[in-house]
Amino acid sequence: MTIAAHSVVQASPRTKVFAGAFVILYAVITILPLLWIVATAFKSQSDAIAYPPKVIFQPTLEGFVNLFTVRTRQTPDFIAKLPPPETWYDKLVRERDMVIAGPSKVVPRFTNSLIIGFGSTFLAVFLGTLAAYAFSRFRIPLADDLLFFILSTRMMPPVAVAIPIYLMYRHLNLTDTRLGMILLYTAVNVSLAVWLLKGFIDEIPREYEEAALVDGYTRLQALRKVVLPQAVTGIAATAIFCLIFSWNEYAFAVLLTSGEAQTMPPFIPFIIGEGGQDWPAVAAATTLFVIPIVLFTILLRKHLLRGITFGAMRK
Amino acid sequence: MTTITQPDDAAISRIPSQTDSRSVLRTRGLSDRTIAWLFVAPTIALLLAINIFPLIWMIRLSFTSLNLSMSYLPLRVVGLDNLSDILTDEDVWLRLQTTARFVISSVTLQVIVGFGLALLINRQFRGHSFWTTIILLPMMLSPAVVGNFWTLLFQPQIGPFNYMISLFTGVPPSSFSMTGEVGLAPWTIVLVDTWMWAPYVMLICLAGLRSIPDYIYEAAEVDRASAWRQFWSITLPMTVPFLMLAVLFRAIENFKMFDMVNLLTSGGPGSTTELVSITLKRAAFEKWRTGYSSALAIILFVTVFGAANIYVKLLNRVKQR
Numbered sequence: 001m002t003i004a005a006h007s008v009v010q011a012s013p014r015t016k017v018f019a020g021a022f023v024i025l026y027a028v029i030t031i032l033p034l035l036w037i038v039a040t041a042f043k044s045q046s047d048a049i050a051y052p053p054k055v056i057f058q059p060t061l062e063g064f065v066n067l068f069t070v071r072t073r074q075t076p077d078f079i080a081k082l083p084p085p086e087t088w089y090d091k092l093v094r095e096r097d098m099v100i101a102g103p104s105k106v107v108p109r110f111t112n113s114l115i116i117g118f119g120s121t122f123l124a125v126f127l128g129t130l131a132a133y134a135f136s137r138f139r140i141p142l143a144d145d146l147l148f149f150i151l152s153t154r155m156m157p158p159v160a161v162a163i164p165i166y167l168m169y170r171h172l173n174l175t176d177t178r179l180g181m182i183l184l185y186t187a188v189n190v191s192l193a194v195w196l197l198k199g200f201i202d203e204i205p206r207e208y209e210e211a212a213l214v215d216g217y218t219r220l221q222a223l224r225k226v227v228l229p230q231a232v233t234g235i236a237a238t239a240i241f242c243l244i245f246s247w248n249e250y251a252f253a254v255l256l257t258s259g260e261a262q263t264m265p266p267f268i269p270f271i272i273g274e275g276g277q278d279w280p281a282v283a284a285a286t287t288l289f290v291i292p293i294v295l296f297t298i299l300l301r302k303h304l305l306r307g308i309t310f311g312a313m314r315k
Numbered sequence: 316m317t318t319i320t321q322p323d324d325a326a327i328s329r330i331p332s333q334t335d336s337r338s339v340l341r342t343r344g345l346s347d348r349t350i351a352w353l354f355v356a357p358t359i360a361l362l363l364a365i366n367i368f369p370l371i372w373m374i375r376l377s378f379t380s381l382n383l384s385m386s387y388l389p390l391r392v393v394g395l396d397n398l399s400d401i402l403t404d405e406d407v408w409l410r411l412q413t414t415a416r417f418v419i420s421s422v423t424l425q426v427i428v429g430f431g432l433a434l435l436i437n438r439q440f441r442g443h444s445f446w447t448t449i450i451l452l453p454m455m456l457s458p459a460v461v462g463n464f465w466t467l468l469f470q471p472q473i474g475p476f477n478y479m480i481s482l483f484t485g486v487p488p489s490s491f492s493m494t495g496e497v498g499l500a501p502w503t504i505v506l507v508d509t510w511m512w513a514p515y516v517m518l519i520c521l522a523g524l525r526s527i528p529d530y531i532y533e534a535a536e537v538d539r540a541s542a543w544r545q546f547w548s549i550t551l552p553m554t555v556p557f558l559m560l561a562v563l564f565r566a567i568e569n570f571k572m573f574d575m576v577n578l579l580t581s582g583g584p585g586s587t588t589e590l591v592s593i594t595l596k597r598a599a600f601e602k603w604r605t606g607y608s609s610a611l612a613i614i615l616f617v618t619v620f621g622a623a624n625i626y627v628k629l630l631n632r633v634k635q636r
Contacts, residue, residue, distance in 0.1 A: 020440030026432060027449040030510065034452065036475055037464045052488075053475045127358045134354035138347055148627050150358065153366045155623040157571035159592045160612035163599045164369030164376070187365035190358050218344025250459030250574040255600055265459040269578055279467055286460055297455045301448055305522055308454075308515060309560070312634040313522050 034290070040283035045096075048279040062096075063280025065089045066273065067106055067288075071098040073274070105267070106285065113263040115178055117246040120185035125239045127186070128193025129231070133223060135194065136201040137209075147195070151310060154191040158251035166256060178261045184252055189242040192310060196241065199311030200234025201227065237303040240296050247293070264289050370616070377609035384603035397610035407611070410586070410594045416501065417576075417590060418569045421508040422562055428509060429516025430558065434550075436517070437524045451518065453511045462578030465507050469493040469579075494580050500588045504576050508569065516561045523557030524550065556633050563626045567619055591615065 040048050042059040071093055079099065085091040093100050131150075135143055165184060166175070174180030204227060212222040228235075247264075254266040268285045271278055297304070305313050345353070377398070380391040401407050432450065436443050453461070468476045469492070477488035493503040527549065535545045573592035576582070582589035582597075595615065599608035 016438050016440040019435040019438035020443070023432060023435050023440070023443065023446050023450070027446045030453060030514075031449055032475075033465065033468055033510070036468060040467065049473045051472050053473060053478050127361065130354035131358040134351045138351035140351055140355060146355070146359070148624070150362065151627060152620060152623045153362050155567055155619055155626075156366070157573070157592055157595075157612070157615050157619060159571075159573050159596045159599070160615050161366070161369070163595075163605065163608055163612055164373040165365070166600075167376075167605070168369050168372065183361075184365060187361050190361060194358060219347060219350050220344060244455060248457030248460075250457060250578075254459075255596070265457050265574075268460055269463040277467075282463070282467070286464055289460060290456060293455050293457075294452060297452055298448060301444075301451075304451060305518055308518065309630065312630045313519070313557075 037283045037290075038287050040279055041287045043280050043283075045273070045278070045280060048283070060092070061089075062092060063278075063284035065092055066278055066281040067271065067284045068104055069093070069100045070102050070104050072101045073097060074099050104271075106271075109262055109264050109267040110288075112178060112261055113247060116181045116185060116261070116263055117243050119178070119182040120189055120246045121239050121242040123182065123186040124189035124193045124242045125197075125235060127190050128197050128238065129228075129235060131190075131194045132197035132201050133227065135198050137206070147198075150191045150194050154188055158249075159255070162252055162255040165252075169256065176257045176260045176262075181253070181257065181261050181263070184256070185246045185249065188249075189245055192245070192307075193238050193242060195310040195312075196238045196306060197231070197234060197311075199306065199314065200231050200238070203234075204230045237300060237307070240300055241303075241307045244293060244296060373609045373612060376606055377613055379606045381605040381609075382603055383605050393606065397607045398614075400607065401611050401614065406586075407591075407594065410589055410591045413501070413587070413589060414570060414572075414591045417504060417508075417572070417588075418566050420502075421505045421512075421569055422565045424505060424509045425513045425516045425565060426558065426562060428513040429561070430520050430554075432513065432517040433520035433524055436521060447521075451514045454514045456511070458511070458575035459578050461507065461511060462575040465579055466494060469503065471495075495584055497584055497587050500580050500584055504579060504588050507575065507579060508572070511575070512565060512568075515565065516558075519557050519561040520554055523554035526557075527553045556629070560626070560629050560633055563622065563629060567622050567626065570622070571615065571619060 041063045043057050044060050044062050047054050047057040079094050085094055169175040169180050208226050209222045212226045250265040253263045271281045380393050468474050471477050471489045471492045481488040493499050531549055571592055572590050580588040582593045595611050598604050
């Protein structure tokens with residue numbers, strides 16, 4: 001058979017078509033659940049829980065309005081007596097016999113996610129860059145053991161780690177504070193940052209720095225003016241990985257925060273409407289929450305392999 | 316790296332006036348050794364404070380009877396009682412079995428799907444990189460958010476999953492519940508985990524496949540080896556180290572799985588999907604049996620630490636390729 005003789009190196013056109021069709025089919029099936037959630041975000045409450053499930057529906061922003069507001073149900077008479085609605089969302093809510101009572105907690109939760117995410121990313125990348133540079137350029141005693149220790153801390157079961165952290169934070173008054181979460185996420189992320197950045201810095205030829213040293217730069221100047229500019233892409237990729245981790249993290253957040261410092265992942269499942277989960281609002285929150293991740297994944301495409309293997313593989 | 320720097324050193328030492336330039340460099344600014352320690356110390360200090368100190372504290376607690384919901388009770392030192400309680404508790408063994416079944420079936424499925432996809436994508440059909448990115452999306456999402464939205468998809472009446480199944484098989488959609496039935500729930504968490512993580516295995520396998528030099532296949536072609544033969548004697552053996560890496564990492568991650576399953580089934584129905592992390596969370600944060608749960612946490616730590624050790628060794632070996 002001539003087709004069988006085709007190796008992986010030069011796949012025959014027929015193999016390519018078959019492979020392509022199969023992969024595309026898998027990709028479409030894989031993306032369907034996500035598309036369903038995005039669609040649900042634009043459904044009305046009744047469309048979201050319709051049977052059979054609705055594929056074609058009248059899009060509405062109700063889910064998003066519900067996500068951002070707290071509403072109370074009123075009698076039609078009461079609503080009729082109110083002054084005319086000022087905004088489109090007031091109008092939308094009143095059509096459902098409700099009145100907006102105030103903003104929901106989603107904005108503070110989103111803010112927490114941002115502050116904790118960026119705070120821990122900045123710290124982890126800062127500490128990670130220094131440590132990675134040292135591991136890459138200097139001879140450090142027991143370097144391999146230290147690197148293993150650093151990585152092993154990331155692999156620990158979060159629920160197990162949370163038990164002593166919970167006790168420690170109670171003593172230090174760090175429970176349910178942003179600072180406490182930033183420190184915790186920094187500790188988890190710094191291990192990834194060290195490993196990833198060591199890989200990136202290893203790739204920068206040493207001669208550049210050595211030339212700078214001969215020119216009279218100090219080590220620190222050489223680091224700042226020669227190494228860091230070369231490592232910018234690596235640092236950015238590392239930062240995005242750290243940010244994604246903090247953004248997505250759930251176990252620590254649900255066990256160690258309850259209000260003040262709560263982030264989005266433990267908040268989203270508990271967006272409740274009348275009678276159970278308010279699915280359009282949950283879907284709207286999920287959509288807003290996931291969009292940055294999708295963008296980052298596309299941005300990071302070339303570095304994904306590196307990120308998931310702690311910098312060991314680079315294609 | 317070292318081979319590149321050596322000519323440099325040689326060049327410097329050849330110039331008489333600069334023979335001691337390296338010691339001059341060292342005196343300007345901080346010494347290399349000082350910098351090395353200054354740079355590594357903060358990271359180590361942070362990890363000691365956030366990971367190691369609490370860990371040691373937890374080891375101490377595991378020998379006590381501490382219960383946070385009854386902290387008025389005097390703290391008793393119970394020695395190894397917690398440990399023996401856990402090891403003789405049939406429930407804990409059942410949860411460990413549930414966890415083992417989950418780890419084995421999900422990792423197996425992910426290897427089959429992931430490796431299969433990698434083989435297909437490696438055919439480099441047109442547009443493969445776009446579709447690869449789409450396939451990779453699930454693994455970047457928050458497991459908690461994923462677990463939460465799959466509960467909507469799995470709703471017996473309103474969820475599209477049951478509806479699709481009924482379209483293809485004719486089974487009425489409300490006649491079964493993926494998250495509510497003892498027979499189905501363990502497979503449901505495997506399914507969602509595979510949806511999320513098969514791309515991970517795929518990405519690593521793809522790197523393995525791309526590391527095989529073309530000339531090996533060309534040589535096999537010259538020897539008229541069949542495609543089947545080429546797969547068994549070239550492709551598979553050369554991808555195995557990568558596959559092992561993916562398997563070990565997924566096994567570690569799934570062994571400590573908490574977030575996705577907690578939101579999808581929260582261990583139910585009954586305790587059919589109660590993984591050991593969920594048991595631990597209940598003991599520590601619902602029953603507040605801190606002494607007992609510290610001991611259980613240490614058992615999990617030791618297991619993961621051992622697996623992580625092997626993982627890093629493998630990682631370094633693959634890196635050298």
